[in-house]
Amino acid sequence: MNPQQQLPPNYLDEIAPQAVKRSFAIGRMPLIILIGLVAIIVICILVAVANQIGTSRTQPWERLSARLTTTAKIADSSEGKIKNSQLRSINSNVKITLTNTQRDLVKPLTTIGIKTEKLNPSVVSSESGTKMLERLEDARLNAKYDSTYAREMSFQLSNLLTLLQQLYSSSSNVANKSFLQTTYNNFAPVQKSLSEFSASNE
Numbered sequence: 001m002n003p004q005q006q007l008p009p010n011y012l013d014e015i016a017p018q019a020v021k022r023s024f025a026i027g028r029m030p031l032i033i034l035i036g037l038v039a040i041i042v043i044c045i046l047v048a049v050a051n052q053i054g055t056s057r058t059q060p061w062e063r064l065s066a067r068l069t070t071t072a073k074i075a076d077s078s079e080g081k082i083k084n085s086q087l088r089s090i091n092s093n094v095k096i097t098l099t100n101t102q103r104d105l106v107k108p109l110t111t112i113g114i115k116t117e118k119l120n121p122s123v124v125s126s127e128s129g130t131k132m133l134e135r136l137e138d139a140r141l142n143a144k145y146d147s148t149y150a151r152e153m154s155f156q157l158s159n160l161l162t163l164l165q166q167l168y169s170s171s172s173n174v175a176n177k178s179f180l181q182t183t184y185n186n187f188a189p190v191q192k193s194l195s196e197f198s199a200s201n202e
Contacts (some may be wrong), residue, residue, distance in 0.1 A: 060167050061112055062119045066127035067163065069116075072098040072154055074129055077136070085144045089096060090193045094153065097186050104183070108176045132156065150198040157191035 045097050075095045082088045108118065137149030159185060168180040 012036065028077075039116075042110050042134055058114055059113055059123060060118065060122045060163065060170070061109060063127060064160075064163055064167060065102075065109060065116050066119055066124050067115070067160055068098060068105065070127050070129040070198060071153075071160065072102065074136070074153065074156065077133065078149055080144075081140055081145050083147060085152055087146050090197060091149075093155075093190050093193070094157070097190055101183050102180060108173075108179050111173060111176065129156075133178075147198065147201040150194050150201065154191060154194035154198050157187055157194065161187055161191060166189065166192055 057084075072095070075091060075098060078091055082091055136145065136149060136152060139145045164180050164184045164187070168177055168184070171177050171180065
């Protein structure tokens, strides 16, 4: 090379090591991963909230179905154990009202997407009525069945009426509200009869 030869003006650029150009995706990889993680977290939160809303909407209806089933079981279990003819008559009204209500409940449950054979196990367990049946059996053994049954069933129906009121207040479906109002009107006089019988036999 001739020392007198003029070097090109970009000589240093030519001999400098060329920087490896990083692709856009590689350069932004940490940001892409972070955005992906945030998106996954947001989706999980939204799914959890949606499930919670769905549960809070369906669980009271599941509770109603389970409570009706348990109340019917208790009413049926009293067959042949009630001695007082007036209480037997009231209990017949309870059973008829329960049968009709369980039949009519199918339509509202269908509109909400609930199947009676697939109720939440925790709801079914909490509405089992096991302790009430035990108290009734103790009363039978102690010859106090009628008064105990009237008191226990009055309390059970009182809880049922409260649940019907809660469902009515939270429901926006006109047909469901009509069902709830009719059901309340059917059970209220029966509950009153049981309560009055219980009070007169204390």
